[in-house]
Amino acid sequence: MGCCQPIDKVTAIVEQYKGEKGALIPVLHAVQKELGYLPKDALETIAAGLNIPASEVYGTTTFYTLFSTKEKAENIIRVCESGPCHVSGYQKVLEAIKEELNIEVGEATEDKKFYLEMTACLGVCAEAPAIMINDKTYVNLTPEKVKALLASF
Amino acid sequence: MNYIETDGVKIVLRNFGKIDPLKVEEYVARGGYESLKKALTAMTPEAVIEEVKASGLRGRGGAGFPTGLKWSFTKKDADQKYIVCNADEGEPGTAKDRLIMTGDPHGLIEGMAIAGYAIGATKGFIYCRGEYTTSINTLNHAINQARENGFLGENLFGTDFTFNLEVRSGAGAYVCGEETALIESIEGHRGMPRFKPPFPGGAGLWGKPTVVNNVETLANVPVILDKGADWYKSIGTEKSAGTKIFILCGNLRNTGALELPFGMTVREVMETYGGGLLTGRDLQMVHLGGAASGIMPPALIDTPLTYEDLQAVGQGLGSGVILAIDDQKDFMSYICSNTHFFEHESCGKCTPCREGTARINEILHRIAAGDGTLEDLDNLKDLGEMMQISALCGLGQAAPTPVLTSLEHFMDKYVEAVSGKKNEVNEEAVATEAIHKSYYEAAPIKLD
Numbered sequence: 001m002g003c004c005q006p007i008d009k010v011t012a013i014v015e016q017y018k019g020e021k022g023a024l025i026p027v028l029h030a031v032q033k034e035l036g037y038l039p040k041d042a043l044e045t046i047a048a049g050l051n052i053p054a055s056e057v058y059g060t061t062t063f064y065t066l067f068s069t070k071e072k073a074e075n076i077i078r079v080c081e082s083g084p085c086h087v088s089g090y091q092k093v094l095e096a097i098k099e100e101l102n103i104e105v106g107e108a109t110e111d112k113k114f115y116l117e118m119t120a121c122l123g124v125c126a127e128a129p130a131i132m133i134n135d136k137t138y139v140n141l142t143p144e145k146v147k148a149l150l151a152s153f
Numbered sequence: 154m155n156y157i158e159t160d161g162v163k164i165v166l167r168n169f170g171k172i173d174p175l176k177v178e179e180y181v182a183r184g185g186y187e188s189l190k191k192a193l194t195a196m197t198p199e200a201v202i203e204e205v206k207a208s209g210l211r212g213r214g215g216a217g218f219p220t221g222l223k224w225s226f227t228k229k230d231a232d233q234k235y236i237v238c239n240a241d242e243g244e245p246g247t248a249k250d251r252l253i254m255t256g257d258p259h260g261l262i263e264g265m266a267i268a269g270y271a272i273g274a275t276k277g278f279i280y281c282r283g284e285y286t287t288s289i290n291t292l293n294h295a296i297n298q299a300r301e302n303g304f305l306g307e308n309l310f311g312t313d314f315t316f317n318l319e320v321r322s323g324a325g326a327y328v329c330g331e332e333t334a335l336i337e338s339i340e341g342h343r344g345m346p347r348f349k350p351p352f353p354g355g356a357g358l359w360g361k362p363t364v365v366n367n368v369e370t371l372a373n374v375p376v377i378l379d380k381g382a383d384w385y386k387s388i389g390t391e392k393s394a395g396t397k398i399f400i401l402c403g404n405l406r407n408t409g410a411l412e413l414p415f416g417m418t419v420r421e422v423m424e425t426y427g428g429g430l431l432t433g434r435d436l437q438m439v440h441l442g443g444a445a446s447g448i449m450p451p452a453l454i455d456t457p458l459t460y461e462d463l464q465a466v467g468q469g470l471g472s473g474v475i476l477a478i479d480d481q482k483d484f485m486s487y488i489c490s491n492t493h494f495f496e497h498e499s500c501g502k503c504t505p506c507r508e509g510t511a512r513i514n515e516i517l518h519r520i521a522a523g524d525g526t527l528e529d530l531d532n533l534k535d536l537g538e539m540m541q542i543s544a545l546c547g548l549g550q551a552a553p554t555p556v557l558t559s560l561e562h563f564m565d566k567y568v569e570a571v572s573g574k575k576n577e578v579n580e581e582a583v584a585t586e587a588i589h590k591s592y593y594e595a596a597p598i599k600l601d
Contacts, residue, residue: 024341025322025338025339029283060341060343063500064344065325066323066324082246082490083444087478120243120497121243121247123242125245125248126155126408126409128403128408
């Protein structure tokens with residue numbers, strides 16, 4: 001696109017969706033993909049560009065768990081804690097991740113390489129326990145397997 | 154996702170594993186888009202609705218509402234109508250719509266086009282959960298192929314019917330599986346359910362008449378038109394026609410998804426296809442139908458998997474999850490993980506659900522911490538029953554179901570947890586709650 005400032009990228013994305021009905025959520029997805037998260041100035045640019053009150057943009061953004069208004073890390077780890085993963089032992093997988101990366105849930109590693117959070121069902125329940133790292137899902141995990149997986153990043 | 158092969162008839166998974174889902178020609182070679190052609194060139198919209206009505210097809214998302222009837226309730230005169238596919242598969246334990254979308258996307262697209270024709274909608278949306286990146290990519294690819302081959306777009310099969318389709322990605326909110334919350338989300342708002350009436354069939358997406366159907370429901374439609382309502386009705390039972398995808402998960406030897414005609418018992422499915430429990434383990438309970446469905450005690454597992462038989466014993470089919478939990482798993486910690494889920498996913502719009510899910514979760518965690526009383530059990534029941542009758546949407550009405558059904562069938566475990574063993578802490582449940590607490594603290598709230 002030839003632009004170099006992050007906010008220019010946001011403006012370009014907004015332009016692309018302008019006039020489309022229900023554009024806000026697709027725009028939020030696209031901007032987050034570009035910037036990694038949704039900072040305040042990006043939300044303000046989106047609000048002005050789509051002609052939606054900033055309060056509404058903020059309200060919508062923070063309603064959904066996949067959107068983040070703070071910078072997390074290069075890789076986001078989401079550990080499923082729903083029923084099937086619960087009875088298949090996600091707790092041990094979670095402990096292994098915490099131990100390996102030396103972080104708690106809701107924290108990033110010092111080098112900002114990994115951020116750890118919990119999630120509800122990922123829809124691969126016959127192969128529990130499961131986690132997502134960025135947009136990929138990993139299944140049938142054990143503490144050993146998850147440590148090897150993290151080492152591959 | 155594991156897929157378990159069966160000998161019986163397949164409807165929604167008829168092409169699963171048999172075609173390359175990314176090649177429309179392979180779908181067409183197996184009779185694909187013939188039903189759409191038949192509907193457009195040889196049937197009136199009313200005739201399509203009548204056929205689906207006669208088939209006995211019921212919604213596969215969990216509520217089980219008759220599909221043909223839902224279509225017939227769509228307001229007739231409107232300048233624009235919409236058909237929306239609910240692909241926000243968020244019910245914990247459910248992994249069926251993902252199979253259809255990634256394994257046979259054209260089956261869903263064809264079902265949507267037929268539904269669009271039946272109700273008079275020229276535009277459709279597939280609202281797919283944001284976590285399902287593969288499904289979204291596969292669907293977008295398939296939609297482009299369908300358009301290039303004349304199965305979507307203008308003047309389909311030389312008729313004056315036009316139909317376009319768009320995929321919208323969710324962003325992580327269980328409540329968006331509720332149809333009016335889903336509509337709000339497509340419109341770009343927070344996914345909060347609307348008051349009904351008006352129902353979507355009268356005023357839905359952008360105020361226009363809208364039908365919202367689940368992925369599995371729509372994927373049945375091409376086969377119903379192809380083979381006829383009588384054929385379809387001959388499968389399953391009288392009140393539960395056709396097949397259902399079940400998901401076997403939890404503490405079984407084999408786990409996976411499989412398509413079966415309605416009517417086998419829970420035990421038969423767990424033993425025949427799930428291989429039973431590990432040696433030396435006993436069944437503690439089955440969480441049947443998803444997180445919002447009932448907890449089934451071992452005494453009820455000879456119940457057939459049909460809408461009517463399950464309802465008769467106070468249980469529900471839900472989305473088809475069969476989550477087996479053996480006697481090695483801690484009861485209270487499982488229930489606590491379930492109530493935590495609903496507290497987190499309640500959207501907060503109506504008081505019965507916002508407060509009900511929070512208080513139920515609070516009481517259960519108090520019990521797990523060794524501070525429960527018998528009065529707590531009465532309060533759980535009162536709260537749950539209050540939510541069933543007064544919550545705004547299906548989420549709040551169904552959220553207390555696991556607690557209420559487990560109180561009914563496992564009262565001894567609750568009584569044991571609150572009496573005689575004062576101050577005995579359930580370590581597992583407390584550990585789970587510690588994870589939950591850090592989760593809340595991690596939630597992004599403030600800008601700057």
